[in-house]
Amino acid sequence: MRKKRTENAPKALKVAKALELPPDVVLGIPGITVLGGCEASVQNYKGIVEYDDKKVVLNTSIGIFEITGEELDIKTVTDDEVTLHGKVTGFEIK
């Protein structure tokens, strides 16, 4: 069976960095950006697992992303990026 790309993520990340390539694009690993505690966006996610106004759980290639906050709504959602609006209080990778 083909090995999962992300199992070698730390190694691949090193290679990508050595070649000065943007790792998120080359490896398809997820990234999270929080803007001033009122906007958060996750790139390269796989799917939405759970969503309500207190908690958003996303499935990604390295595990589960859990973003907690208040009055969260999904501002936009596309194939590879979710943008959340609302008060972001924390996030966790499981």
Place this chain on the structure above:
Amino acid sequence: MIFAFLKFLRGYLVIEAEGLFLERFINLAIKSNIFLWDIKKISRNKMTLKISILGYKKIGKAAHATATKVVIKERRGLPNFMNKHKKRKAFLIGIILFGIIISCLSSFVWSVEISGTEKIDEAVLRDELRSCGIDAGVLKFNHSPQEVKRKMMLLNPDIAWIWVDIKGTRAFVEVKERTEKPDIVPDGEPCNIVADCDGIIENTVILKGKTVVSEGDIVKKGDLLVSGVDDTNYTGPIMYHADGEVYAMTWHEESGVFPLTRTEKFKTGNSQSRFGVKIANWEVPVYPFSKIPFEQYDKNTEEKTLKLWGDLYLPASWKSYYIEEITENSVTMNEEEAFGFYTDELCKKMERQFSADVEIINKDANYELQGDKIYVKCSLQCREEIGQQAPLYKNDMEDSGD
């Protein structure tokens, strides 16, 4: 911003989705390339979201697969707006009429702006442009710049180059004037080189002809410098087109009687900004309405023509003035100061008249007091080219030959 406008233009729906697997519903929708935004959860199994009209048509599959009930709450955007007002005929006619009027009015040339004229009178140029079909009130489509250029060049011999550019409702005419050609004796025609002004010959660079003067000679205006006639013993006189440059030391003088007191303008530091709107030829003050509070002032005017988006210029302009109060002081100078001041002025006046190749070597000035006035004389020693070609006619030649 632009996305919001596009969304508005294409129309979108606010829908309410109700079901147990809302996350899965979103995932499926995204997988089938439906764009969703502003998703808000209302309760455990209810949420509102926005979706494009096209997306809504495709959402049925995802809704069916996750047993989600989808209800349209609101229709928004331009298509919905049009549907709503379909029956209001006057409104529709108004919109169409507005579009027609705007497009009609913007297909005329409203003003002609001319730039680049120095010697040519603008009014004359305007008349000539009118005869070529460029005028305020003319349709802007049926003219070609090439055609106008050709006609204008024939009409006005002073134009070296002209271009007409129609931007929006304004026609910009750019003109380059022809500089008068200098008096040059045509190549091959016999000529002499004579002195242009008085001076002492410094050096000569002769390409063709017989030099009559040598270094250190004093010449007067009109004196022969290089002869175009060579009288040989064997073949008789031969005539040349004399060519070359003759450099000489020249003196230029300027003098004048000036008063010892002069008025000087000072800015007092008091200033005021004023604004106004100009519609056609009427000017309306906007701020302030009062009269200008200064007795003597400098006025800086700036005019901005108002325009609608792009290049649709309106016949109105916004004017802003900057007014600075000035006072006139009469300054009495002692003779030294006056001498320095007026010498500078005289020198500048002379330098303005010089052509570019004149090299100033020495400045000399003196003065004499005449009561409460001062007489200043300033002379400049220069090095310049004084040779000027003068045609030599065959008739003269024959006369002198006899």
